[in-house]
Amino acid sequence: MMNRKVAVLGLGIMGSGMARRLIAAGFEVAVWNRSREKAEALGAAGARIAETPANAASGASIVVAMLANDDVSRTVWTGDDGALAVMDRDAIAIESSTLTSDWVLELTRDAVAHGVRFIEAPVTGSRDQAAQGILRFLVGGDADAIDAARPAFDAMGSALVHLGPMGSAATVKLANNYLCGVQAASLAEAIALFERRGLDMEQAMSILFDGAPASPMVKGVGRRMLDRDYAPHFLVPLMAKDLGYAAQALADAGIPSAIAQAARQRFAEADAAGEGERDIAAIVEQLRKA
Numbered sequence: 001m002m003n004r005k006v007a008v009l010g011l012g013i014m015g016s017g018m019a020r021r022l023i024a025a026g027f028e029v030a031v032w033n034r035s036r037e038k039a040e041a042l043g044a045a046g047a048r049i050a051e052t053p054a055n056a057a058s059g060a061s062i063v064v065a066m067l068a069n070d071d072v073s074r075t076v077w078t079g080d081d082g083a084l085a086v087m088d089r090d091a092i093a094i095e096s097s098t099l100t101s102d103w104v105l106e107l108t109r110d111a112v113a114h115g116v117r118f119i120e121a122p123v124t125g126s127r128d129q130a131a132q133g134i135l136r137f138l139v140g141g142d143a144d145a146i147d148a149a150r151p152a153f154d155a156m157g158s159a160l161v162h163l164g165p166m167g168s169a170a171t172v173k174l175a176n177n178y179l180c181g182v183q184a185a186s187l188a189e190a191i192a193l194f195e196r197r198g199l200d201m202e203q204a205m206s207i208l209f210d211g212a213p214a215s216p217m218v219k220g221v222g223r224r225m226l227d228r229d230y231a232p233h234f235l236v237p238l239m240a241k242d243l244g245y246a247a248q249a250l251a252d253a254g255i256p257s258a259i260a261q262a263a264r265q266r267f268a269e270a271d272a273a274g275e276g277e278r279d280i281a282a283i284v285e286q287l288r289k290a
Contacts, residue, residue, distance in 0.1 A: 015066035017130025025155035192287035
């Protein structure tokens with residue numbers, strides 16, 4: 001790294017946790033978010049609050065983005081006041097959002113045109129892992145750039161998997177979230193079934209939690225569904241978006257997926273019903289009301 005200056009663009013559940021880990025590791029951190037109020041707590045923790053992505057990225061050796069979707073990523077990197085145009089040659093752009101591989105490849109070309117080294121690095125893990133600095137980064141790109149950025153990766157995560165050329169990590173991340181979303185949607189249906197049949201919920205759910213269906217997703221989200229604990233770990237509309245991207249990736253590969261579309265519909269319906277600021281576990285509420 002040329003210097004210890006890092007910018008973080010996007011301060012949602014994940015980005016804010018990542019920024020805090022970088023501050024704690026002694027980096028000089030600039031932060032930007034569309035709504036400034038989400039940046040205020042990080043400013044109090046020692047970050048410089050920037051008014052635009054460009055202002056945050058100026059002079060930084062590494063710029064990390066954690067954004068909602070392709071359109072937001074496009075604007076933040078390449079739009080008016082976008083980060084790429086002001087980044088120094090050989091600075092490193094790290095895109096950690098869950099995006100389509102098509103946009104990742106286009107963004108790679110834009111970065112190269114500006115003399116910027118680009119790494120795609122979506123993550124597995126959620127709110128708690130970001131706050132604890134134990135995210136796992138799924139990485140695509142040049143090995144030398146990855147090595148140069150490793151101090152920042154080490155501050156934010158506990159593991160890094162280099163999956164291959166650009167676009168590889170986006171594909172694996174979408175598959176990961178596709179499987180998580182399908183589990184959560186089917187779990188909501190199972191819980192609704194148990195409740196409508198009047199079963200002892202703890203007893204019935206122990207079969208799922210301790211048996212073949214058990215997974216970290218089933219155990220974590222299932223417990224939140226039972227407890228009606230919807231403090232956000234992963235927001236409902238973001239899962240709907242990820243399932244839509246996954247369905248398109250599958251279709252593009254000649255694998256039409258009714259499963260991805262059906263799961264996406266569950267999340268889209270929950271979002272439309274006002275659950276958009278709550279955890280993905282909240283999708284069960286629409287089935288409880290039906």
